[in-house]
Amino acid sequence: MRSDWTALPETVTAEIAERVGGIIDVCPAPRGNHAEIASTVTGSTGKVFVKAASSELSVRSLRYELAATSSVDWYPPDVLWHFESDGWLVVGVEHLDGPHPDLSPGGAGLDLLAVTLKGLQETPAPEGTWFTPASRLGFTIPAMEGRMFVHSDLNPANLIVTGRGLRIVDWAWATEAAPWVELALLIQWLIGCGHTPQQAEAWMAQFPAWAGTPSGVLDEFASRNAEKWSAKSQQSAQGWMHDLALWTGQWASYRRTT
Structure with a gap:
């Protein structure tokens, strides 16, 4: 509070x-x-x-x-x-001076985000006790386990464009997981910025961790994440929860129909 x-x-x-x-x-x-x-x-x-x-x-x-x-x-x-x-x-x-990036389709922030993500995807979790995928997300899939450091909340408000590139703030949910988990959690924010699920997935295809993740694993993740946010939104009037329920639901629906 x-x-x-x-x-x-x-x-x-x-x-x-x-x-x-x-x-x-x-x-x-x-x-x-x-x-x-x-x-x-x-x-x-x-x-x-x-x-x-x-x-x-x-x-x-x-x-x-x-x-x-x-x-x-x-x-x-x-x-x-x-x-x-x-x-x-x-x-x-x-103190990081700068705007939040434009992550809409064709937005200039997408290239900056790609550069930052490619580096972060190769960053192993430091020694210490970090959130696990299950403790962070409330559900688990065996393929989510991994040794990379995952920020897990790359919404545009946590990204700042600086003269040194795109920086990331608010690390209170840092998680030790497989690198694809970061990308799967980013899908909802890209949809919230105006991407269709198909456009969001096409953008993700540039990352080896995404291309190497079995389709069935992504199907299950999208479904479980959408179920979680749907349940949360039914118990809350907070707008951001309803937004996440909408965006994760759109991705899960897209994966079911493709």
Whole structure:
């Protein structure tokens, strides 16, 4: 649950201020809920993106994200500092300036995404305890098991176009899995950006992990994922759940009819 910056104790804000050369401005992030505090902090030394958490569940999630972000080079923002004070875990990372990519059919962001994905597809999971496919997705298929590091939530809001290429934020769901799982989870977001299921799959064909995954495995994944989001959407009024139920359902229907 997102909290206002004023929820932080003075001891915590003082330590943040010391690390950024004095706080000039605080701008809350417009979305996300993995940390109670998520804000761009401007100080005399520049901008830093700060996340902070105090509740047990939020601290556990932020600690996990800190471990994931610290374990992978280049793709996530660099971790600049972190500390614990008065029951709060606080993490400051590189502030990434740039827009979210255009992933619509023919969008310029697709080429950037392909370059980033090809590198990420070859990134093994660092040593540590990460989500398994079953614990991340709530269902399991034997072919989902693997040793690659899977972000597992490459929605456009977690992708930022920078001068160094496309970067990836919010690693709270990092998973150790087969590389094709990343691609299968991306299908729903491409459909949400305007692709037909056929167009989305055609774009995926450039990746060896996709081409090498048996059709029956993709059929089962699409079906199980659609069933999950359909069930979730029936128990919630949140629009994003209904969107995912629609998009995953379209992909599953396409695979059933082809």
